[in-house]
Amino acid sequence: MSKLTDLVSARRTWAWPYVLFLVLFVVLPLLLIFYYAFSTPGGDFTIQNFVKFFHTSEAVNTLIYSMAIAFITTVICLLLGYPAAYIMAMAEFKTPQVMALLFILPMWINFLLRTIATVELFHMFGLPLGEGALLFGMCYDYLPFMIYPIYNTLQKMDRSLIEAAQDLGADKTNVFTKVILPLSVPGIYSGIVMVFMPTVSTFAIAELLTHNKITLFGSLIQRSFGEGGIAMWNYGAALSLIMLVIIAATSFFDQERDHDAQKGGLL
Amino acid sequence: MSQESRVKSQELTSAQIEAQRRSRQMWAKRVGGQAYLWLLLIVLYAPILLIFIFSFTQSKVFGNWTGFTFHLYENLFTGYDSTAQVRVDPNLYRAIFFTVVIAICAATIATLLGTLAAIGLYNMRSRARKGITFLNSIPMINPDILTGISLFLLFVFLGISRGFATVLIAHVVFCTPYVVLSVMPRLTQMNPNLYEAALDLGATPAKALRKVMLPELKPGMISGFILALTLSIDDFGVTFFTKGSNGLETLSTFIYADARKGGLTPELRPLFSLIFLTILVLLIFMNIHANKQMNKQK
Numbered sequence: 401m402s403k404l405t406d407l408v409s410a411r412r413t414w415a416w417p418y419v420l421f422l423v424l425f426v427v428l429p430l431l432l433i434f435y436y437a438f439s440t441p442g443g444d445f446t447i448q449n450f451v452k453f454f455h456t457s458e459a460v461n462t463l464i465y466s467m468a469i470a471f472i473t474t475v476i477c478l479l480l481g482y483p484a485a486y487i488m489a490m491a492e493f494k495t496p497q498v499m500a501l502l503f504i505l506p507m508w509i510n511f512l513l514r515t516i517a518t519v520e521l522f523h524m525f526g527l528p529l530g531e532g533a534l535l536f537g538m539c540y541d542y543l544p545f546m547i548y549p550i551y552n553t554l555q556k557m558d559r560s561l562i563e564a565a566q567d568l569g570a571d572k573t574n575v576f577t578k579v580i581l582p583l584s585v586p587g588i589y590s591g592i593v594m595v596f597m598p599t600v601s602t603f604a605i606a607e608l609l610t611h612n613k614i615t616l617f618g619s620l621i622q623r624s625f626g627e628g629g630i631a632m633w634n635y636g637a638a639l640s641l642i643m644l645v646i647i648a649a650t651s652f653f654d655q656e657r658d659h660d661a662q663k664g665g666l667l
Numbered sequence: 668m669s670q671e672s673r674v675k676s677q678e679l680t681s682a683q684i685e686a687q688r689r690s691r692q693m694w695a696k697r698v699g700g701q702a703y704l705w706l707l708l709i710v711l712y713a714p715i716l717l718i719f720i721f722s723f724t725q726s727k728v729f730g731n732w733t734g735f736t737f738h739l740y741e742n743l744f745t746g747y748d749s750t751a752q753v754r755v756d757p758n759l760y761r762a763i764f765f766t767v768v769i770a771i772c773a774a775t776i777a778t779l780l781g782t783l784a785a786i787g788l789y790n791m792r793s794r795a796r797k798g799i800t801f802l803n804s805i806p807m808i809n810p811d812i813l814t815g816i817s818l819f820l821l822f823v824f825l826g827i828s829r830g831f832a833t834v835l836i837a838h839v840v841f842c843t844p845y846v847v848l849s850v851m852p853r854l855t856q857m858n859p860n861l862y863e864a865a866l867d868l869g870a871t872p873a874k875a876l877r878k879v880m881l882p883e884l885k886p887g888m889i890s891g892f893i894l895a896l897t898l899s900i901d902d903f904g905v906t907f908f909t910k911g912s913n914g915l916e917t918l919s920t921f922i923y924a925d926a927r928k929g930g931l932t933p934e935l936r937p938l939f940s941l942i943f944l945t946i947l948v949l950l951i952f953m954n955i956h957a958n959k960q961m962n963k964q965k
Contacts, residue, residue, distance in 0.1 A: 410790075411789075414787035415784045418783065418847075426802060426805050426840060430805070430817050483703060503707075505943075508901075510901065510939065512926065516729070516926055520717060521714055540711065543711070598810055601812045608926055621812060625819065625908070643813060647810060651808045
């Protein structure tokens with residue numbers, strides 16, 4: 401009994417339940433993606449699932465197309481979001497948080513419903529649902545994820561550095577390109593990752609925005625688990641593993657993950 | 668007037684003109700910047716405004732205006748459509764119920780688990796801490812679809828039938844990391860000697876925890892809880908893969924199923940208009956409160 405009390409009073413053991421939880425519900429499930437990806441429905445080892453993927457030009461094209469869409473979305477969000485974050489961070493509003501909050505507020509409405517409303521907006525203006533609608537909808541859904549981390553880094557930036565640069569004779573362009581832009585790079589990285597990762601893996605938005613005309617890689621994965629039945633699960637796991645590799649590669653890109661620039665800082 | 672002073676006054680006026688020109692430029696820039704922000708906001712809010720506007724008309728089809736009425740609000744609260752003489756889809760209410768129950772349960776479990784984990788992590792050696800912090804970041808980095816599918820495979824592998832419990836576990840998985848992250852800063856800010864002092868003065872560990880540690884951690888726990896609540900309510904992807912096919916739906920999956928069938932349950936429009944207004948009012952109050960506190964501190 402006293403051993404148990406010792407264990408409880410040694411506070412480092414308090415993390416154990418969560419560690420166990422993480423191993424069981426995070427690590428093991430990820431290992432299972434590997435397991436299923438490299439096995440037949442019967443459980444034997446195979447690389448057939450990957451061979452099948454690389455021999456199905458439709459599937460490969462979908463992957464490339466999805467990455468292109470995610471890339472374009474990210475670039476548009478960056479081009480639209482950086483100036484917005486910059487203006488918000490530099491302007492002397494009486495209540496600077498209010499503006500930032502206004503950009504986050506739409507995210508409290510269910511994103512599927514917002515997406516459906518966007519589709520309705522397109523109907524009203526007589527615009528066709530296709531690639532344009534897809535890009536618009538994606539940018540619309542993820543723009544706040546770009547603005548917020550950039551805004552955060554710009555806000556926390558030491559303003560005296562700008563003044564120092566001005567005192568030392570830098571003109572406006574130089575102050576921006578040599579001081580402000582380099583200092584906001586961590587925020588840009590976070591923004592890029594926070595927009596690219598969900599857009600490359602999205603699976604519901606594309607269907608709704610294009611009325612099933614365009615299939616993205618996420619939908620391909622979803623379908624192999626949904627309509628495909630058990631026979632397709634291993635193939636779906638292989639596709640998931642490819643997605644996992646893309647995500648892992650992207651997350652190496654990010655440096656500020658542990659800080660408040662992520663969704664955790666949105667409140 | 669001497670020559671000298673005249674030159675001076677001329678210089679003054681040219682400096683003034685320059686200053687005027689500058690302030691006009693600044694003004695134009697500021698107005699331009701503001702206009703850009705408002706333009707973005709208008710686009711961002713247009714779909715929400717649309718939902719709000721069309722919550723005041725009765726038409727089943729979203730985007731079809733058939734005159735101003737509060738009928739949909741009435742239907743939402745009574746559960747009965749008096750014009751069409753049918754019940755409002757009971758699955759909508761089930762979905763609302765499950766969304767709320769799952770969010771509250773998941774946020775509570777995540778807050779307890781995450782707070783304990785944060786305290787444990789804080790007292791660990793740095794190597795173990797780094798490893799666990801990495802594990803903790805996986806659910807945050809992983810997109811919904813991968814979290815969902817990996818858990819789906821786990822439940823299939825273990826032969827667990829999917830339903831309420833599996834959705835709850837899945838939500839705890841992606842909520843807890845955020846609780847850990849919001850409690851952690853409170854721990855680093857806390858004076859580590861306080862807890863030890865309480866023990867030295869004769870408090871039992873349980874009492875020291877309750878009287879010393881918890882009050883310090885409370886703000887972090889609350890913001891973690893609220894964040895977990897929001898993430899859970901908003902989730903679609905993970906729920907989609909872990910809910911099984913026993914008819915368990917949350918609002919997100921209900922909307923998705925509805926949209927795929929073609930028509931959207933019209934009562935969703937007033938429902939989300941109300942949710943949005945509630946959050947708007949809450950945020951305004953929080954802001955006023957925060958500003959008051961700031962002024963007090965000054």
